[in-house]
Amino acid sequence: MNNTLSSNQFLRTSQIYDCLRRVSTARIWAHFPELNKLNMCFRNLKSALGDNADDEYWAMFNWRIRRFQFMLSCVPLAPKHPSFDGLATRETLLNRLSGCAQSYPVHTDQVTDLVNAFESVFETDANHLLQAVIDQNVENSSATVVVIRDGQFVDVVQQELLRQEATNRMQVMSPKQISTGGCYQSIVICGARRWYPEYLFTVPRGERVYLICYNWLSDRWSAQHAFLKAETCAYRSTATARNDSDKESVSSDEVDEADEIITEIDVSRLVGRLGSLREESSEAEQVDAILLLLEGDTAVFMEASEDSKTMTINVDFPETAGGDRTRFRRIRNVDVQVGDCVILRTKGGGDYLRPVADRFLGQQAERVRSSQYEWKYRLNALVKTEGALPTSIALLDNGSFRADENNLRTWMSDANIRPQDFRDFEAIMKLIGMGDRAVEYWSNAELIRSAHMKAGMHIRRLLLRVMATADLNTLERTGRMEFELRGSDAGSLTAFRVRSISTRLFKVPLSRIAEPFEVSNVLETS
Amino acid sequence: MNELYYSDGVRWLPLPHWATFFLHLGEVLASHISVNKRLVATVAVPTRSFAAALSGFGIVTERASIAAATIAVQEHFQLLIEAEKGTQVTLLRRGVRHKGIIDGYVVAHEKTWLCVKVRGGELGAWELVGEEESLNVQLVSTHEEDTIPKRITGKVVMPLSAFAKTLIGSEKVGSFGATSRCDCAIVGHLTNLKQEILETSFAVPGTTTDLNQGVLQDVLRVREFLDTGEHYRSVVVSTLNRSGARWSDAIPSVVVFDGSTAFLRSRGVFSSANWLVILDRRDATFGDAMAACNQDYAKRKADDIRFEGIVDLPEGIDLVTYYEAR
Numbered sequence: 001m002n003n004t005l006s007s008n009q010f011l012r013t014s015q016i017y018d019c020l021r022r023v024s025t026a027r028i029w030a031h032f033p034e035l036n037k038l039n040m041c042f043r044n045l046k047s048a049l050g051d052n053a054d055d056e057y058w059a060m061f062n063w064r065i066r067r068f069q070f071m072l073s074c075v076p077l078a079p080k081h082p083s084f085d086g087l088a089t090r091e092t093l094l095n096r097l098s099g100c101a102q103s104y105p106v107h108t109d110q111v112t113d114l115v116n117a118f119e120s121v122f123e124t125d126a127n128h129l130l131q132a133v134i135d136q137n138v139e140n141s142s143a144t145v146v147v148i149r150d151g152q153f154v155d156v157v158q159q160e161l162l163r164q165e166a167t168n169r170m171q172v173m174s175p176k177q178i179s180t181g182g183c184y185q186s187i188v189i190c191g192a193r194r195w196y197p198e199y200l201f202t203v204p205r206g207e208r209v210y211l212i213c214y215n216w217l218s219d220r221w222s223a224q225h226a227f228l229k230a231e232t233c234a235y236r237s238t239a240t241a242r243n244d245s246d247k248e249s250v251s252s253d254e255v256d257e258a259d260e261i262i263t264e265i266d267v268s269r270l271v272g273r274l275g276s277l278r279e280e281s282s283e284a285e286q287v288d289a290i291l292l293l294l295e296g297d298t299a300v301f302m303e304a305s306e307d308s309k310t311m312t313i314n315v316d317f318p319e320t321a322g323g324d325r326t327r328f329r330r331i332r333n334v335d336v337q338v339g340d341c342v343i344l345r346t347k348g349g350g351d352y353l354r355p356v357a358d359r360f361l362g363q364q365a366e367r368v369r370s371s372q373y374e375w376k377y378r379l380n381a382l383v384k385t386e387g388a389l390p391t392s393i394a395l396l397d398n399g400s401f402r403a404d405e406n407n408l409r410t411w412m413s414d415a416n417i418r419p420q421d422f423r424d425f426e427a428i429m430k431l432i433g434m435g436d437r438a439v440e441y442w443s444n445a446e447l448i449r450s451a452h453m454k455a456g457m458h459i460r461r462l463l464l465r466v467m468a469t470a471d472l473n474t475l476e477r478t479g480r481m482e483f484e485l486r487g488s489d490a491g492s493l494t495a496f497r498v499r500s501i502s503t504r505l506f507k508v509p510l511s512r513i514a515e516p517f518e519v520s521n522v523l524e525t526s
Numbered sequence: 527m528n529e530l531y532y533s534d535g536v537r538w539l540p541l542p543h544w545a546t547f548f549l550h551l552g553e554v555l556a557s558h559i560s561v562n563k564r565l566v567a568t569v570a571v572p573t574r575s576f577a578a579a580l581s582g583f584g585i586v587t588e589r590a591s592i593a594a595a596t597i598a599v600q601e602h603f604q605l606l607i608e609a610e611k612g613t614q615v616t617l618l619r620r621g622v623r624h625k626g627i628i629d630g631y632v633v634a635h636e637k638t639w640l641c642v643k644v645r646g647g648e649l650g651a652w653e654l655v656g657e658e659e660s661l662n663v664q665l666v667s668t669h670e671e672d673t674i675p676k677r678i679t680g681k682v683v684m685p686l687s688a689f690a691k692t693l694i695g696s697e698k699v700g701s702f703g704a705t706s707r708c709d710c711a712i713v714g715h716l717t718n719l720k721q722e723i724l725e726t727s728f729a730v731p732g733t734t735t736d737l738n739q740g741v742l743q744d745v746l747r748v749r750e751f752l753d754t755g756e757h758y759r760s761v762v763v764s765t766l767n768r769s770g771a772r773w774s775d776a777i778p779s780v781v782v783f784d785g786s787t788a789f790l791r792s793r794g795v796f797s798s799a800n801w802l803v804i805l806d807r808r809d810a811t812f813g814d815a816m817a818a819c820n821q822d823y824a825k826r827k828a829d830d831i832r833f834e835g836i837v838d839l840p841e842g843i844d845l846v847t848y849y850e851a852r
Contacts, residue, residue, distance in 0.1 A: 203572035
């Protein structure tokens with residue numbers, strides 16, 4: 001039993017309650033008129049576009065500019081910092097400006113104003129939010145924590161602080177990370193409070209809370225979650241009331257929607273509307289899926305059926321000798337919550353998979369691999385001489401069920417073991433003159449498939465063992481952590497923190513399930 | 527309750543205000559339990575740490591002052607009669623505790639007798655227990671398939687720790703260690719609860735100047751953390767355990783939900799029990815749990831109550847308490 005560890009937990013809990021008795025708040029309004037101008041230009045264009053603002057033509061444009069403005073409003077980095085991807089944003093803006101004269105001539109002036117406003121912001125070298133921290137003489141010590149809402153910026157902001165003499169001892173943490181620790185001297189939060197989890201303000205983990213916000217942004221806020229008022233039974237503590245009584249606080253429904261132009265971006269709406277999966281074959285099997293928005297502008301579709309489960313990892317559990325399996329939990333996809341860390345395969349088994357699978361096949365490996373090679377070779381040769389379309393038609397004539405060109409290319413590939421349906425396989429075997437051996441070769445392919453599955457599970461177990469003993473500090477800090485087997489090409493698993501979950505269902509090809517994708521890649525296709 | 531102390535690594539200090547608040551809350555809740563009304567207390571906290579464990583400690587300590595005999599002997603006997611054949615129990619005879627299993631019941635001389643099998647093997651032996659003696663038969667904590675011995679043996683009842691004795695009071699020590707009763711069920715994360723209940727030292731002043739050290743388990747006597755055959759006063763139910771959806775034991779006096787997820791997942795299972803709901807403001811589901819609590823309060827409340835003695839809430843804590851008609 002680790003008595004010291006749990007006594008420390010008791011002491012840490014006492015610190016948290018002590019801290020709440022002493023907490024005080026300082027409000028700092030920062031200036032960045034160029035960003036305000038950009039915000040206004042965007043607002044003007046959006047208003048002028050009206051319903052057209054939702055057209056696919058503007059989707060990437062909108063996403064880029066909103067993301068750029070939003071990040072600049074809550075991350076203390078200069079506009080030119082590569083993490084903001086300003087160059088790509090500029091390219092998108094210029095691209096849309098060039099097409100505007102033809103597609104939306106009425107709005108050319110507004111788009112030009114917007115591009116010019118963007119250029120003025122982008123040319124600024126100053127880091128206004130960080131400068132506000134320095135100007136306030138916030139104590140430069142490890143007991144000062146700058147809270148960054150997006151995990152992907154935690155490390156880069158830490159590097160930025162290290163470069164400044166006035167901030168090089170401060171720590172940078174995600175909201176989740178600061179909430180699981182003890183109590184700090186000061187915490188610095190940039191941007192509007194409504195963009196952060198409520199607990200940062202209702203039960204702050206710092207004795208001095210610095211709220212830094214651009215002076216043209218409204219920071220109206222009140223706690224959303226409170227007990228119903230009942231005079232005779234509700235006891236209300238002063239720590240919560242202190243924040244409520246802030247002069248800028250109003251109830252949430254009074255927040256002007258126009259202010260929310262700089263806000264969280266509704267990725268699920270964009271992804272759904274753009275139909276990013278349209279390149280998939282219409283014959284591909286589709287399932288109902290939920291969309292999880294993950295840390296780092298990444299998203300993933302997960303099967304929405306009641307039985308489908310996913311592996312999660314709990315960062316609150318410390319590493320223990322021999323690997324702590326209790327860190328892992330398989331939960332139903334529909335039970336995944338915001339803040340959970342889901343484990344997804346981010347690279348396949350690579351070249352490591354095949355030798356492991358061959359070990360499972362044992363003495364049969366050589367025989368089944370050569371039979372596999374034979375039918376793939378003959379099919380490839382046929383397509384080369386006859387062409388893909390005529391071969392597809394011939395396969396259909398031979399009883400194939402799904403022989404379109406896309407599927408044919410999949411079946412030709414070494415990465416594919418066999419078609420899902422025996423009728424498709426039988427048609428291939430007939431066409432390449434091996435119809436009498438279809439059953440035998442089908443069972444060989446089945447052996448390979450089974451061995452590959454076992455190999456995949458084996459590699460997954462090895463990776464989970466790595467995760468079980470790993471220091472999860474990176475995951476807690478940034479909301480994302482990749483795990484690989486040292487010295488092998490065994491693929492990787494990545495743990496992602498879930499940032500939000502779409503409330504609607506999507507129809508998604510099975511092959512896209514549990515496959516993380518970058519949101520910007522989806523939007524680039526528009 | 528005697529004043530509790532905690533260690534800062536160097537010396538023993540009186541419990542801080544927030545910790546005594548939870549102990550006191552547990553005591554007050556336990557003392558306000560009513561037969562006709564269901565008591566609900568909901569508390570929003572800055573961290574779930576120790577809130578459930580200390581409240582549960584307060585509940586069990588307060589309930590210990592209620593002698594086992596006054597907690598419906600009839601009800602206890604009925605529970606034993608209805609228990610499945612093979613249910614493991616202990617039978618107390620002349621200060622010695624015997625292992626046994628329930629083997630149904632018989633009616634003789636116009637009276638119902640519980641059959642307790644106390645010897646296994648071919649030559650089995652049974653004891654018949656009437657209602658008035660039924661408190662000597664107690665359900666026990668079991669972790670695995672355990673068999674009754676082929677020889678009738680017994681085990682002298684292990685004395686309670688000095689820490690528990692001081693807190694419970696010497697006059698109640700006998701029944702406290704020798705009877706099982708579910709005064710408190712804590713629904714939460716077992717790893718966290720185990721650490722707080724088993725691995726954190728506390729102390730209480732003894733009769734001399736020395737402090738008697740112990741852990742919360744000494745008083746909580748959580749069934750899942752006891753050795754097989756020990757008598758329990760509380761149970762823990764894992765938030766993750768989906769089989770918690772079927773609760774077959776007697777209804778606990780108070781159910782403590784340790785966190786929003788525990789509350790949202792298991793509230794339906796314990797809908798007839800008295801509740802202490804602890805909502806950690808950092809939980810991802812805090813908003814959902816708060817909304818559910820508000821909905822319950824708005825729809826089903828009967829009487830608001832304000833507990834005497836709970837006036838000085840620690841910072842960051844909000845509390846709502848009410849009775850609901852059963």
